Amino acid sequence: MLARRLKAFAKTLMPSIARKNLFEDLPRFLVAQAGIMFAVSLVTIQTGIFKGVIQSTAILIESSAADIWVGSENLAALEMTVPIPYDRLSQAQKVEGVDKAEALVMNGSLWRNALGNINHVRIFGFDPNGELFTPGTLTKGRLSDLEKPYSVLIDRRSFDKLKVGGWKQEVVALGGFETTVAGFTTDTQCAISSPFVFTSLENGNAYGTAKLPPEPLSGPQPAPLKLTTDDNIAYVLVRAKPGVDLNQLKHRLEQAMPYTRAYTKAEMAEKTRTYWERRTGIGFILGLGAGVGLIVGVVVVGQILYSSVSDHLKEFGTLKAIGASNLTIYSVIIEQSLWMAVMGYLPGMALCVGVRAWVLASQGLLISISVPTAVGVFGITVLMCISAAIFAIHKVNRVDPAIVFKA
Numbered sequence: 001m002l003a004r005r006l007k008a009f010a011k012t013l014m015p016s017i018a019r020k021n022l023f024e025d026l027p028r029f030l031v032a033q034a035g036i037m038f039a040v041s042l043v044t045i046q047t048g049i050f051k052g053v054i055q056s057t058a059i060l061i062e063s064s065a066a067d068i069w070v071g072s073e074n075l076a077a078l079e080m081t082v083p084i085p086y087d088r089l090s091q092a093q094k095v096e097g098v099d100k101a102e103a104l105v106m107n108g109s110l111w112r113n114a115l116g117n118i119n120h121v122r123i124f125g126f127d128p129n130g131e132l133f134t135p136g137t138l139t140k141g142r143l144s145d146l147e148k149p150y151s152v153l154i155d156r157r158s159f160d161k162l163k164v165g166g167w168k169q170e171v172v173a174l175g176g177f178e179t180t181v182a183g184f185t186t187d188t189q190c191a192i193s194s195p196f197v198f199t200s201l202e203n204g205n206a207y208g209t210a211k212l213p214p215e216p217l218s219g220p221q222p223a224p225l226k227l228t229t230d231d232n233i234a235y236v237l238v239r240a241k242p243g244v245d246l247n248q249l250k251h252r253l254e255q256a257m258p259y260t261r262a263y264t265k266a267e268m269a270e271k272t273r274t275y276w277e278r279r280t281g282i283g284f285i286l287g288l289g290a291g292v293g294l295i296v297g298v299v300v301v302g303q304i305l306y307s308s309v310s311d312h313l314k315e316f317g318t319l320k321a322i323g324a325s326n327l328t329i330y331s332v333i334i335e336q337s338l339w340m341a342v343m344g345y346l347p348g349m350a351l352c353v354g355v356r357a358w359v360l361a362s363q364g365l366l367i368s369i370s371v372p373t374a375v376g377v378f379g380i381t382v383l384m385c386i387s388a389a390i391f392a393i394h395k396v397n398r399v400d401p402a403i404v405f406k407a
Helices: 002-024 026-056 059-063 088-093 143-147 156-162 201-209 246-256 265-278 282-311 313-321 326-363 371-397 401-405
Strands: 068-072 098-112 118-126 137-140 151-155 170-174 177-186 196-200 235-240 260-264
Touching (some): 026 265, 026 326, 026 371, 059 265, 088 098, 088 246, 143 151, 143 177, 156 177, 196 201, 235 246, 246 260, 260 265
Parallel strands (some): 151 177
Antiparallel strands (some): 068 260, 098 170
């Protein structure tokens, strides 16, 4: 009877002992929380950057009004493909089930501003009067301005890279031609790509086919020419007629256009994201940073809990002497670790939200922190702290109740 009462009494002490041990040494507690905050922030931000970067690679695809993207059979991602003949456009327009088809030109070139700074850019040429390709949200200028020779739009996120201002039209050199920045757009730029430049089909083709001179051309510039069957494009964007099965339409398009592959918008976006995620080192680098955060968190929390147990060995010995089971004593350490997880996670996640807002405003880089991500990081934090508690539990396993009676 006495033994049962002692065990019951010991169990009632468990919660108070856990909190007492946790908050007894405030500086040490704050050090532990700082370690957990660091781990939470690093894992969340690294994961958020990875997701944000991968999402941005397909932003142009997902914002388009095309149901199907047709490109080369060797296509790997939006920016990783080989050209196809321009006459693929007319072939696509004749396929049963196609409501509308438009061409998209994609080239790379060098940008030289008035100060002589150069930068590589990715040029997208499309039909300004078309309906299937959307160059983001216009903040200045009109799409019709792109019909003028050598006029372009750029994303606001590229201002710093391209060294342009956002308050007036500027004249720069692009592909050797004097070019006017006719407007600005947002929500187009891939975080890991060269700055995107948008223009008309004719301008885009001229930039891609012209040779790059050592200096910008001076004097009269040749007018951009209409595309012919001898020219190349990157994609044919297709809108299906209402009620048409997209899988069947994809098959008909591939049959009508040799050496091409057709993808629905969702498939094209997924293919592009998969390329950047699996065939580049981005995932490894960001994952390595998150792993370092976890290791730091486990080491800091484990050290704090181990020190706390060492400082209270007599208390644990007393509990064992009055009949407390090992499981009951372990619950004290586990409770300490859970308190540390929660109290480190909340400020850590608040810090991540603040960093996310600052980075988006200053750098235009999206750090994706979704609800599933936040829940997942919390689970990782709890697991991290409980894993660290194992080191302290190992110390308790060797506690001899006789320690209570030693001087």
